[in-house]
Amino acid sequence: MTPEQISASAGPDERRLAGLALNPAAPVDVLLRLLANESAAVRAALCRDRALPGPVVDAVVAHPDKWTRGFFAENPYADPEQRARLVDDPEYHVRGRLAREPRAADDVCAPRPLPDRTVVRIIETYESDHLWELNRLVSPGLQRAMTTHPSPKVRRMGISRLSWTSLTPNIRAALLADPDPGVRKAAEANRRSHERLRDPDAVREDLPAHHCHARTHLLLYGALAPDVVAEALSQNAWLIAFNDSTPPETVAQLAAHTDPKVRAQVAVRSDLGPAERRALAVDPDPGVRLALSVHPALTEAERAAIDYEVEQDDSYCLWPVHDRELVPDLELVRARALSAHPLLRRRAAREMHLPADLVALLADDSDLGVRVLLGQNHPDAPAALLLRCFLEHTGRDRWHVTRHANFPRAGLARFAGGEDPAVRRLALLDPEMPAETADRLTRDPDPQVREDAARHPRLPQDRIAALLDDPELAHRAAANPALPVATMYELIAAAGEPVP
Structure with missing residues (x-):
């Protein structure tokens, strides 16, 4: 089962202990006792959903259960150096999770690259089906150095990730003459693929008649012969509107196409002529005018003369x-x-x-x-x-901004009465929130606000104790850092675990 399914199937005692596993104030001894628990839900929460102190990491890495080590291998909160200790794990399951991008349950903790030496070790020793998502774990520095790396397998992966045109002439020549036959073969295949993509006759020969990824790729990036362009005009106009090899006379035709999506694609072409720019600047479709308005050839005055409108939407995301x-x-x-x-x-x-x-x-x-x-x-x-x-x-992506190092927390309790549940949840980031306000928010109509309030360290002790018996919020109350250590041991004992 997935960790989410494991959590959903957990009983009340397991949910409380899983909450305790997330408690930032839980001492090492408590965490080690939870690690020894037989419940997969408890070990999944402990090993996957929080940062862990060194002694607990040592115990997790040495744990005999592969699923437990696998939970830690995909922990987005753990230091990448700690996760890297599993790079030579004997289990296929664990290695596969280490080579995957770890994703936080709240989708806020951004994944961090593994150490370069660890990525190199994975490339050199892991099965090929483990490597499909590895790119997301590679640091920018290693990405740029892959085609010149001392390891032949790293160089081969670098070749597979890059287009031939993105490599400098010196690097191309070095790869084609590489001492490793596998690197030479990969480089030659990349070069031939590029040359074939730039040959109109080869593109025509390779172009599937039916709609598929291969046809789309060739029409987007291949050099297109006149007859291929003529055929695509009726069925795949948007694709050839994107293609850099589409001739100027065809671009002019596409600028007058009946489909505004095609005209909008033409509007962003860097080789768009003055006549086409003038025509698209007054296009009846607002999307086309907007696309044209950011064309790099326009002056600020020319942009201002275009009747465009920029809408507000929700795509203001954290950039990779x-x-x-x-x-x-x-x-x-x-x-x-x-x-x-x-x-x-x-x-x-x-x-x-x-x-x-x-x-x-x-x-x-x-x-x-x-x-x-x-x-x-x-x-x-x-x-x-x-x-x-x-x-x-x-x-x-609204909540991402609250994890910024400069995000202010003092004084946020003033938003506890906001109409927007997300704003009331924001108030709970205030470390000095009044105890009575935290208590009130555990009864909020919004479930996320209630859960956050149950974990707030200013929540009164009697309310924490009451919530430990609440079917909805017990696991959150158990994660409250104000929970007394003695109560932590009581929860372990109540679940049938031995206590000191």
Whole structure:
């Protein structure tokens, strides 16, 4: 069963002990006793859903049960160095979970890359079916160095992850002459695949007649002969509108296509001519005009002349770390940050290398998307901005911003009476919340607010004790750091476990 299914099937005593396993104040001895518990639900919570002190990690890594070690292998809260200790685990099950991206139950704790040496060890020794998700665990530095790494298997994986055109001429030549035959074979296959993709006759020969991934890939990225373009115009216009090899005369045709989605795709082409830009700037479809309005060839005055509208939505997400860590063209970023166009400022706002003066400027931007993207992605986002982002943005990644190092917590109890349940939940991040307020929120109509309140350290002891017998909130009350250690041992004893 999955950890979620295991948790759902747990009985009352197991749920209490699983909650206790998450208690940040539980001493090492209590955690070790929970690790020895026969309940999979207790061990899953302990090993997968929290950070663990060193002595407990030692015991988990040496635990005889492969499922227990597997829970820890996919723990997103654990230090990657600790998880890396399982790299040579004898069980296929454990190794497979280590090579997978760990995902937090609350979808807030972002996964961190494994140590480079561990990733290299996985590439060199693991079964191939373990490697399909490994890319998410590779640091940006190792990603950039894979094709020149001393290990042949790492070089081969680097070749498989990159297009031939993304490699420098020197690296291409080195890979084609590599001392390892497997690397040479992979490099040659990559080169031939690229050359075949750039050969219109080969693309025609390889193009499946039926709709499938292979046909889509070739129409998106392959060099297209005139007859292939003519055929695709009637059935796959959007795909050839994306394709860089589509000739200018066809691009002009596509700019007048009846489908606005095709015209919108044409509008973002870097090779779009002046005549097509002028036509699309006054297109009857607002989506087409918006797509054209951020074209890099336009001046600020030309953008301002377009009747576009930028909608607010919920896509202001935490940008992938490996994308944000790449150092951008700072001159381009500055131009975007100073643009009058909100979408260009949003692109600048998600850059973690944004200079301090632009951080200050965009923190007070008139566009919600700019402010939220800055708050989600910049390490120096100011506290006032972060709180404002949470209060104003109600999209799916809203809670991420509360985990920012600069997010303010003092004084949040003032939001305990808010109409929005998420805002009342925000109040529970205040470490100095009045005890009576925490008590009241354990009776809140929203279940998430009740659960968070049951774990708040300012909750009165008599209320914690009462909640330990509450079928809904017992596991949360057991995780409350204000729970007395003596009560922790009582919970263990009540479940039939020996106590000292």
